Amino acid sequence: MVRIVERSLGKKARAARAPDLESRRIVTLQGKRVKARLVDADSKSLGGDLLDAFGFAVERAIRQNKQLGDADTPHDDKA
16 A cells, blocks of 8 residues: 655755755856855765755756746736
8 A cells, every 4th residue: 555645845854954065166167156065975974965965956956947937937917
């Protein structure tokens, strides 16, 4: 039997574990400034660190998709 649970995967899920990832601001080849998260391969919490880094990347992708979606959506009352 499968039990389906619906819940938000927002900040509450990650708030239980504070991210200990070091981050740095870097400049890409295109000249855009981005925040890079550093993961230590010798860390005892490597799995959790990778999960946190992945979570940050997913949140960023969701924000970018919402921005792109909002740009395509007309903002008048008739739509």
